[in-house]
Amino acid sequence: MNSPAPRALIAEDEPLLAAALQQELARAWPDLQVVATVGDGLSAVRQALALQPDVLFFDIRMPGQSGLDAAVELADAWPTDGPTGRPFPALVFVTAYDQYAVQAFEAQAVDYLLKPVQAGRLQKTVQKLQLALTSKAPAAIDLEATMAQLRHLLVAPGVAAPAPASAPAAASSVPAASAPLTLIQASSGSQIHMVPVADVLYFEAADKYVRVLTAAREYLIRTPLKDLIGQLDTQVFWQIHRSTLVRASCITTVSRDEAGKLHLELAGRPEKLPVSRLYAHLFKAM
């Protein structure tokens, strides 16, 4: 088969380790062309979109954003249709020893490498990748499967959030399942507004704040979205994007644009909310 040489992107914040992986790859897979090496999670997405490689090696712990978040963002922005649409790259996560992460990767059948990367282990990964690249399924199916894996990894302890220091206390990293939040206390100037959660239509993360939107107005709070998720009823508020939690009962329509992306319209708010591909599975006609 005379397909063009496979191309790879390495995202690893430690320069020596990036060089080491590249060196090992040169030995294990001489055909592979490493098109770029980046040192943070933001450049990883940018470069991957620009270069559209076949294989991604993403370190988990990186500045900017984690390898996992970078993969999610990339999957969301990946062009699937049109002449530029290439299959979503094969993902390999690279991590230093972490029992929880390894368990999560195994459970989701996600390819991973442990640092220090060893030749024998890398050889196996390379064989799997070569096989996957020659029998490439249509892009859409690939992306769907990757999404399902990422969705599971996002909630796995030790992958998305750092694993707790003491091993058996894994459950304690999850916010305490206490009584759900009923009131949001939002300060503005010298006042604190008491906003009933029942009035909130959606929450949206914006920089250092979270915007709280009711039908009438908007408030800002400092509690991070990921902390709010733990305190809200997930049946009532659905996560539809990394930065958006929406009240499911006030969604009126879901529409798909030309690029295949979903948007929500809400009763009581004029704006349209984009749905991440990661959460598109929530919206299917019965």
Added chain:
Amino acid sequence: MKIDWIEKLQHLLQVVAFSLAIAALHYAFRPDKPYDIPARYSLAIGTLIWAIIDFGRHFFPSSEGRGWPTGLAAFLLPVSGVVLGYVGGTTLGDWWCGISSWEEGGRSQLRASIGITLLAGSLGTYYFYTKSKSAWLHAKVNEVRSQASEAQLKLLETQLEPHMLFNTLANLRMLIGTDPVRAQEMLDRIIGYLRATLSASRSTQHPLENEFDRLRDYLELMAVRMGSRLAYTLDLPDALRDVPVPPLLLQPLVENAIRHGLEPQVDGGHITVRASTQPGDSGPLLVLEVSDTGAGLPASLPTPGPGQSFGLAQARERLATLHGSAGTLHLIARNEGGTSATVTFPLKSSPNP
């Protein structure tokens, strides 16, 4: 209220034996009287006193844990147990033997049995009280012991964090092939770091100079890993080199500065560790400051929990143990961005300039 019925049965048997022994003693002094009548009274009174006290203590919330109530109840419980047990036990004995102790004829007998009851009641109460107290103390000692070893294990676990260890080894593995001289330097740093970590729990003080050497080992290791993203300055005035400090006190602060300050930033940053003195109310104070130009403090600090802010909690605890309220640790957001952690405690032996 959780009642251990096996233990209660043991107590009951002990009380029965004790009551029979008292009756036997009574019989030894008064062989002219029958044995069975005092034995019946003794059994009735003894068992009743025991039942009131031993079951009664479970009704006081303060006896949870120690097994004995605190405050006024600690005194009232045995007294009311003895009084009620005596009256009730005597009535029960009367009914059992068909005698009436409360009428004229029984008065002298009553006086004798009051004395015996008081003596035996106090003895029995004292016996069970010390027994439950020593069991409680024993459990407490075990608990403290296991807490101490757990804290030590946790400390070791944070210092030999797998992520740090394996990433460092991965770097070393690379260097061995490409730059053996640097690899040897790095290995020496690892050795220094491991030696300090493993012996930190054994020695209580070391000179500030050594503390700074260990920080340099750690920062050098991190510099190999982070490349140009990490820059650092260690500032130790000569006059303060020999000041004794608890080993690896600053280590968790520097680790935090890297992990929460520099690592999340794409461009990294600078860490400064500075030692200085400052006049205090009762003599000069040693001021150790770890500052970084990193991401800064989050809007809401994570609540201390397993794995979170253990470094800070542990440094605070060590300061409190050594210097009480005179040792402080302040964590502040710097105006120019980043975070600064300052440890202050009395400079015990003022160094000669």
